[in-house]
Every structure is written in structure tokens, then in C-alpha cells.
Amino acid sequence: MEPEIREEVDLLALAAEECARYDGCRVEGESAAVAGDPQLLRRMIRNLLDNVMRHDQPPVAVAVHRLQRRAELRITDHGPGIPVSEHEKVFEPFRRAKGAGVTRGSGLGLALVRRIARHHGGEARIEPGAGSGLTVVVVI
Secondary structure, three states, rough: EEEEEEEEEEEEHHHHHHHHOOOOOEEOOOOOOOEEOOOHHHHHHHHHHHHHHOOOOOOEEEEEEOOOOEEEEEEEEOOOOHHHHOOHHHHHHOOOOOOOOOOOOOOOHHHHHHHHHHHHHOEEEEEEOOOOEEEEEOOO
16 A cells, blocks of 8 residues: 655654654664655654653664665664564554563554554564664664
8 A cells, every 4th residue: 555645754854853752762874765654654653662662761772774775764772672472463453562561552553663664665573682672673
């Protein structure tokens, strides 16, 4: 499904605006323009950051890079992480990670992130962090 609104959106600028709403959030990378709906892309980044700030702990690192004709957004936290067996399951609606101390939230945040990424021809996945925490990677 193609986005109904197609504008050139700088993912780095959008990530920087959203990250500025939180203490302990830093952004790095390069300008990466993607064609899409700016409101949906903002919602995607906000859901990711809200999720990290609700369940994990700062610092949170946000990185944006160009990958040929695509853009990659990486959000890394330093919280307890989630078991690898839960990495795909947390993208299901109303699903929350087990064993990560998750007590709040509806379980819709990451499901919406993946849906928005796919709506823009991309994908979202989770990678284990180095040591502790995890990284959510969105490629659009």
C-alpha cells in the first residue's frame, strides 16, 4: 500500500525533532530524504522513542543513515532488552515482551511502527544490543 501523502521527508531532521522531546536522547547520522507521509513517519519515530523511554532507560541513541536509495533509522537503548524469542512477537498487536519488566502500555506501539514502515515500502526489526539493551532498526 502506497502512502496517500508523498512528500520528501528528512528522516534525520524528523528524528532530531522527536528526540529533543526527551532527556537522554541523542541523534547522529546524515540527512536521509524519504518519500512518504510526514505525520505517519513522525508517529513511527515517536512510538519508538515513547516505547524506549517507558520500558528502558537512557541514554538512547538514534542514528539515521542513507543506504543507497533507502534510509535506515536505528534506535538503541541500554535497558534490560528482551529475549530473542520475543523479537518478532512484539510487533504483533496487543503483544508485550515477556521477561523485560514490561508493566505498562497497550502492546500497539511496535505493531504500529512496523505497519507504518511497511506502508512506506520498508520494514522494522529488532537486533540484540551489544551487552545490554536492544536496537530497533527501520529501513524505508
